[in-house]
Amino acid sequence: MKKGFSKIMLSIGAIALLFYLECMDSGYKNTVLEQIGISLYESGLLASKMEQGPVFLRLAMGNQFFFSTARSEKLAKKSLIYRENQSGTQGTGEQLAEAENEAQLYSSGDASAVAGENLAQVQAMGGSGTAAYVNKLRETKDVNYLWNHFYIIDSTTSVKKNLFPVEEMLKRNMTLKQKPGKKQILIYHTHGASEAFADSQKGKESDSIVGVGTELAKELEKNGYGVYHDKTKYDQINGTIDRSKAYNESLEGIGRAMAGNPDIQVTIDLHRDSVGKNKQTYTMIDGRRTAIVMFFNGMSRSKSGPIDYLHNPNLEANLSFSLQLKCHAMETYEGFTKPIYLKGYRYNLHMAERALLVELGNENNTVEEAKNAAAPLAKVIADVLKGEVNGF
16 A cells, blocks of 8 residues: 555656656756656556556657657557557457447447547647648658657557558548539538537537538538538437447438439548536637647557458548648647547448548537637638648
């Protein structure tokens, strides 16, 4: 008991010293941070007992790893961020062993795309010129730099370097020629019945994420793309909220919409994030408080490797599209986006190369703040589709 208490007190002291050094901008900061990081990781108190422990270190240390010695590099590679799965790994992991279909995965606590595991304390990169991150990524084309600065990697999944060819991702042609009079973009809401905002009036559709989708559709059409907005509330079944089959229901809806509108090449599942109480996240754009956006990718991978029955033939294109959007947003609107979230399952993103799941705002944002995000988000999407971006 005493030993455990001592570890807690030492860790609290280490964290306090970390933030003191950050505020003082000490020249010894990196050396001290490295040693603190190694100590915390080895202690098992804050990291080694959790798959995403090293993510905590990233948060505490300003979204960077301070591992430089051979010994510490070996420790860092144990983390999910650096995991390279061996080829030929069998199975989908204990967590998925009992799941017979995709619906069971979502009903097991993963019904929300991000749910309670979104590491809400990770705020948008902002305040110090986020375009510099994009420029460095273009220069280095380094996958570790990409993972560390552009993604949050959930403990349900794993990453491999060959899935993230940085240069190809940035240069992949994601443009879409406009076809006047045709519906080319689909907006839908897997959780349309259950996602509203801090001041939403109960039962008022325009105050929910569906209402925000209406604003996004208008803004995309101003940018020259026809939009089919599916307002179906796929998580409302027989009059009650039921998320256990929401993704299966929305998959059928996507199929119907695309069959009836064969020019649809972009699908956007628009969500509202969940971050917990008293966590206000907004940025200022054109003098208006604007909700922050997070792009999301389902990797169709467990911690052990690919989930065969959730195969996504469009995974590489999905990853390229969200990364190009993220980079363009960072260069255009300071602080508008969080890091892209990677999670283990598929979330219907296999339906198109340009398939997106977007978390726009959270339960603490007002309806106005959420709707204020529609115009900048639409511009970011339209710019990438038109090819009006830097360096891609």
